[in-house]
Amino acid sequence: MPVTFVIIGAGSRGMTYSQYAKHYPDDMQIVGVADCRTLRAQRAQKTFNIPDSHVFSDWRDVAAVEKFADAAIIATQDKDHKEPAVALAKKGYHILLEKPMATTEEDCLEIVSCCKENSVLLAVCHVLKYTPQAMKIKELIDCGAIGQVVNIQHLEPIGFWHYGHSYVRGNWRREDESSFCLMTKSCHDLDLICYWMGRSKCVKVSSFGQLTHFTKEHKPEGAANRCLDCKVEKECPYSAVKLYLNQVKQGNTHWPVDVVVDIPDIESVTEALRTGPYGRCVYDCDNDVVTHQVVNLQFDQGQTVSFTMVAFTESVCRREVKVHGTMGELTCKFGGPVYQYDFRTRKMITHSPELSNAPAGLSGHGGADYRTIRSFLKALQTGDSSLLSTGPEESLRSHLLVFAAEKARKENRVISLSL
Ligand SMILES: NC(=O)c1ccc[n+]([C@@H]2O[C@H](COP(=O)([O-])OP(=O)(O)OC[C@H]3O[C@@H](n4cnc5c(N)ncnc54)[C@H](O)[C@@H]3O)[C@@H](O)[C@H]2O)c1
Incomplete structure (x- = not known):
């Protein structure tokens, strides 16, 4: 059934x-x-x-x-x-x-x-946990391939135009309408960090970050309030004409264009850019979430983790991670292999995680969308909640860490905790 x-x-x-x-x-x-x-x-x-x-x-x-x-x-x-x-x-x-x-x-x-x-049963869609790279890193850490983990460096590059779309013009631009950026964008990343750190608990957190560039003071001279009326739009990397209208003209009606209108064509998108939120100048919006943030974490055995998220990148959400252990290190750019350098042999081992076999429509996040729903179904069908990597306890733990990190940023202090 x-x-x-x-x-x-x-x-x-x-x-x-x-x-x-x-x-x-x-x-x-x-x-x-x-x-x-x-x-x-x-x-x-x-x-x-x-x-x-x-x-x-x-x-x-x-x-x-x-x-x-x-x-x-x-x-x-x-x-x-x-x-x-x-x-x-x-x-x-x-x-x-x-x-x-x-x-x-x-x-x-x-x-x-x-x-x-x-x-x-409750599962939270922390899809990144189901990416082949995240799973391989977890497997290598857990089997002791790099000894004891001492430090993790993790980067989330949002992508300059993606940030303009979602966090300046779009659904996640204001804290009062959605939430703060560390929650809306990076709760995945802090969740991954907790996942990789396993049983170790985070004991201290600090954080810095702010909104820059996408403010009225940075509006170029001669810029209009809407890209369709703007004389300097051609020089602007965040131009809505480039991001949406030109995409439709080239036949791309998928994300992010389908966020602008339900049924994208040249007329509907032009109208939406004339009147809707996605046609606004990125320097003249009502956004207030940060463009860049760092979070420093200390875990209970003295392990340290630094996380950076930043809007101003070419790469769109392609995370980069380095895990430093006592016997080796792991490096990975999501989407590619996981490299394991072994200090004992001084050799590099390349782990190429299996390519996604996700069917059409479910290949997002490297096939992790597919694995997320599949795990939920399997857990329901078997009654075995241990099949979930994103169950209530671990999801709550990482969410509480995100709240603590944001508090540390806003209150400009180090917060002690036991998560
Ligand atoms: N896991 C991920 O990687 C990932 C990626 C993107 C977004 N998200 C999250 O997924 C959620 C949805 O994002 P989305 O991009 O699909 O948003 P969306 O705006 O496309 O979809 C939300 C839908 O909810 C509907 N809705 C609003 N109020 C409702 C109500 N009272 N009853 C029933 N439906 C109602 C809206 O009409 C809309 O169609 C957000 O919380 C977002 O942060 C997760």
Whole structure:
């Protein structure tokens, strides 16, 4: 029997995980959808052949009727995770929850305790844990390939245009509307760091960072408020004409263009750039989240970790990591091999993680989107929650670390903790 699901928020992420049902109908079936954007609810209804009675315009309507599926994919925006997660867990739905779990510590704690109390499985979509590189690094650390881990350096390069799209013009540009950048962008990375550090607990954290460049003071002379009207747009790397309109002209109607309008074509995108948030000058927006941040962590055996996230990179989200152990070191640029240098033999070993065999629509994050939903399904089918790398305890732990790091940045101090 397939595990049945209701999609809560049939946007970009909700529809991604749901593709699994198309490829493996014996394992997964989508039997309901809730989305306040009618077009999106209809798109999901058509894709998965959902009966009219199970198409809703709000998650609250799903919570109001009798439970009709085994599990819910909650992929609404960041601030709208806690309420549906708690309401649907109370109804007995198992929960696949997009990251971040929630935007306050209290809400994260409530979600975890509510899922426990109602004996439902909770998995958080920390997809990066399921990338072949992250898994290989974990395996090498755990088998002692580099001795004791002493230090990790981890970089998250956001990508200059991606930052402009999501964090200056887009959904994650303001803390009051979503959350702070370390949470919205880098909770994945701190989660990975905790994963690699295993049983070691983080005991101290400090952090620095700020918003720079994407402010009114940096607006070039002669620039207009919208790229379509701008005389200097051609010289601007963040031009919305280049990022969206020219993409459509070249036939690319996928991300990020499909975030601008549901059905992208030259007319609809032009209109959206004329009137909507994505046509705004990046120096004249209402953004307030940081463009760069460093986090320093000390673990309980004296191990140190430094994490950097930065907007101003060519690379888009292709993480780089170095793990320094007493007997060797690991280096990896995600997407490529993991290199292990062994101090004993003075030789380099190249580990090429298996290429993703993810089916169409699920190959995002190096196939990790596919492995995330597959692990959740397997855990549900077998009742074995140890199949999840992103269960409630570890996800809560890394979220609490993210909150602590941001507090350290805002309060300009070192915070002691026991996570
Ligand atoms: N795991 C990852 O790597 C990853 C990547 C990108 C985004 N995300 C997270 O996934 C979540 C969704 O992001 P997205 O890009 O898919 O967003 P999206 O805006 O494309 O989708 C969210 C959907 O929720 C719907 N919605 C809003 N209120 C609702 C309500 N009351 N009831 C039902 N539906 C409602 C919206 O209409 C929209 O279609 C966010 O929290 C985001 O931070 C995770």
